[in-house]
Amino acid sequence: MKLVHVNIQRYRSISEPTEFDVESDVTALVGKNESGKTAVLQSLYKSNPVDRVKFDPDLDYPSHKTPELRKEKCVRVTELTYELDDGDIAAVEAILYPEAFDDKCVTITTGFGFTQEEWSLQVNEEKILNHLRNELDLPTADKTKVDAVSTIDGLAETLRSLESETPTAAATLEKIESWRDNDPVLAAIDVLHKRCPKFVYFGDYDVMPGKVSIPTLIYHRDNDKLERGEEALLALLSMAGVDPQEFISSDNHERLIRQMENASNAISDEVFEYWSQNKELQVELHTIAAAEPNAEPPLNEAPLLQIRVKNQRHRVTVPFDERSRGFVWFFSFLAYFSKLEKESTQPLILLLDEPGLSLHATAQHDLLRFINERLAPHHQVIFTTHSPFMIDPHNFGCVRTVIDAPETGTTVSSDILKTDAESAFPLHAALGVELTQTLFVGPNVLLVEGPSDVIYLQYLSEQLIEAGKPGLDDRWVLVPGGGISKLAAFLTLFGANRMKVAVLADSSAQNNKTISNLKASGKMYDAGIVQVGDASGVEETDIEDLLPAQLYVDLVNEAYQGVLADNPLTLDDLPDGPRIVKRVEDAFVACNVNKGRLNHYSPAGALLRMKGAARMSEEELLIAESLISRINPLLDRND
Numbered sequence: 001m002k003l004v005h006v007n008i009q010r011y012r013s014i015s016e017p018t019e020f021d022v023e024s025d026v027t028a029l030v031g032k033n034e035s036g037k038t039a040v041l042q043s044l045y046k047s048n049p050v051d052r053v054k055f056d057p058d059l060d061y062p063s064h065k066t067p068e069l070r071k072e073k074c075v076r077v078t079e080l081t082y083e084l085d086d087g088d089i090a091a092v093e094a095i096l097y098p099e100a101f102d103d104k105c106v107t108i109t110t111g112f113g114f115t116q117e118e119w120s121l122q123v124n125e126e127k128i129l130n131h132l133r134n135e136l137d138l139p140t141a142d143k144t145k146v147d148a149v150s151t152i153d154g155l156a157e158t159l160r161s162l163e164s165e166t167p168t169a170a171a172t173l174e175k176i177e178s179w180r181d182n183d184p185v186l187a188a189i190d191v192l193h194k195r196c197p198k199f200v201y202f203g204d205y206d207v208m209p210g211k212v213s214i215p216t217l218i219y220h221r222d223n224d225k226l227e228r229g230e231e232a233l234l235a236l237l238s239m240a241g242v243d244p245q246e247f248i249s250s251d252n253h254e255r256l257i258r259q260m261e262n263a264s265n266a267i268s269d270e271v272f273e274y275w276s277q278n279k280e281l282q283v284e285l286h287t288i289a290a291a292e293p294n295a296e297p298p299l300n301e302a303p304l305l306q307i308r309v310k311n312q313r314h315r316v317t318v319p320f321d322e323r324s325r326g327f328v329w330f331f332s333f334l335a336y337f338s339k340l341e342k343e344s345t346q347p348l349i350l351l352l353d354e355p356g357l358s359l360h361a362t363a364q365h366d367l368l369r370f371i372n373e374r375l376a377p378h379h380q381v382i383f384t385t386h387s388p389f390m391i392d393p394h395n396f397g398c399v400r401t402v403i404d405a406p407e408t409g410t411t412v413s414s415d416i417l418k419t420d421a422e423s424a425f426p427l428h429a430a431l432g433v434e435l436t437q438t439l440f441v442g443p444n445v446l447l448v449e450g451p452s453d454v455i456y457l458q459y460l461s462e463q464l465i466e467a468g469k470p471g472l473d474d475r476w477v478l479v480p481g482g483g484i485s486k487l488a489a490f491l492t493l494f495g496a497n498r499m500k501v502a503v504l505a506d507s508s509a510q511n512n513k514t515i516s517n518l519k520a521s522g523k524m525y526d527a528g529i530v531q532v533g534d535a536s537g538v539e540e541t542d543i544e545d546l547l548p549a550q551l552y553v554d555l556v557n558e559a560y561q562g563v564l565a566d567n568p569l570t571l572d573d574l575p576d577g578p579r580i581v582k583r584v585e586d587a588f589v590a591c592n593v594n595k596g597r598l599n600h601y602s603p604a605g606a607l608l609r610m611k612g613a614a615r616m617s618e619e620e621l622l623i624a625e626s627l628i629s630r631i632n633p634l635l636d637r638n639d
Helices: 037-047 067-071 086-095 125-134 140-148 152-161 167-177 184-193 214-222 228-239 253-272 325-343 361-375 421-438 451-466 484-496 509-521 532-536 549-559 580-591 601-609 618-636
Strands: 002-008 018-021 026-030 075-083 105-112 118-120 198-203 211-213 281-288 304-311 316-319 348-353 380-385 399-405 409-413 444-448 477-480 500-505 528-531
Touching: 002 037, 018 409, 026 037, 037 075, 037 198, 037 348, 037 380, 037 409, 086 184, 118 184, 125 152, 125 167, 125 184, 140 152, 152 167, 198 228, 198 325, 211 214, 214 228, 214 304, 228 253, 228 325, 253 281, 253 325, 325 348, 325 361, 361 380, 444 451, 451 477, 451 601, 451 618, 484 509, 500 618, 509 528, 528 532, 528 618, 532 618, 549 580, 549 601
Parallel strands: 026 380, 026 399, 198 348, 348 380, 444 477, 444 500, 500 528
Antiparallel strands: 002 018, 002 075, 075 105, 105 118, 211 304, 281 304, 304 316, 399 409
């Protein structure tokens, strides 16, 4: 069974009915603080919890609506619609008949004052009645009586009253009487009730304690007073085959600790499949025979069990609940959930309340991958968040926005355009992050200094291809970085996203110094670097210097035709020098063109507009080929 639709009302901040569809794998509830996201999860959880929690009218009913409870014995909170899968239908048809259902959806309602759930499902009783009659082999007189009945109850009563007994009549009557109250609908409900998903709630604060009193833990367990963090610890003990009573009755604590650490190592191994922040962590457990003097309850009652996390990189241990919350949450959740998953005979729907609340953005990415890859293939997951890094920008369809409306209270919607700006901020931010990674960036980044370099490099590549020589590899995504001074920031950004990065830089004394400093400080990461001068053999070279000189002058005249129309630049009239850009800049200053300033992008823009740009000479092509031959091999490094 899959949860497909939810309708909630009269639960804490959810005053009026609000409804939304649920995805078959992951649904994200996005909203700002105090919008009611937790109330949505808690209302679902209490509808069919994995433990014995119930709706509490004193705590859960909207305070301004409490007079209703005096008038109504039962007040609906949740109306949950599930879609039956093939296994569910087969299980019901095994005790009824094929094609027993008119609709594959069932609705379950519960709330305050309900002694049991109310089910609504469409069983075709007429078809079932016909199946029952068709299996009967009766004398003509008895058959006439049976054919006259119009209900299954009537059929059962008729079969009981027949004077002649036949095997088929006895078998059919036995089948009907095996159903609760002789009712096929109730029989179907009894089957589906055992297959209906249970809700599992786990919040950001439901982590295992760093130290616990064993007698107190046993008391809480035996008196149904466990907090969820304590349940996670008991789950770890159970996985290790250890009962907490053994710490009191046995002196062989070392054996118990070893069993628990073996279980914790198994959980840690699964955590590290997704946790990329620090894989050099290890969970250790210790018993403390005597409580500290003046210890506050409940830690004044020994023996105590202490959980610590060892950072093997720094060779230090810290109490479990003082460790980075990310690892602690991962470990606690897996300990708690692994036991439930192993022992449950029914499907589980996971309700994760603000998972990753205190995690770094990359750790939140780890958590989202854990949800999508480890949990979602086996269980439906509904989680709340207000972080853009917990939203999959490729799948906004899984997002439901949550707002607290003044008149109706908490409202959930799948229409993200109707939400307020604050609630939509995580969506906008997630989209913005995605745009920065996909609109301009790919997995193989060639970082150049500016937009004009992109245009000139593409021109050089096209000229080489037209001449039958290798051009720039299509796998490169050209990204203008805005100058060599921003190189370190870009390399950090791209490296954090596990992209392959290469850098094409102009050759100059200042650039050489910047690159040397980055290399010396270790901030070049794994980026390969090519300087234009490596290809030209000239110590100071811009990429424009690889273009045909006359072409560049033509581009400048085209770009500045408004001020150069009457007196265009000519190659012969430019000041002497080895670099075409420097010669044009000097001419602009000497002739006061554009107040002596050359915009480097303007000639590149003219190249984009120009049709049939001049071909390069063989000598110029050789230099361009030398440059490209240095760039393309960087794609295959470290593969």
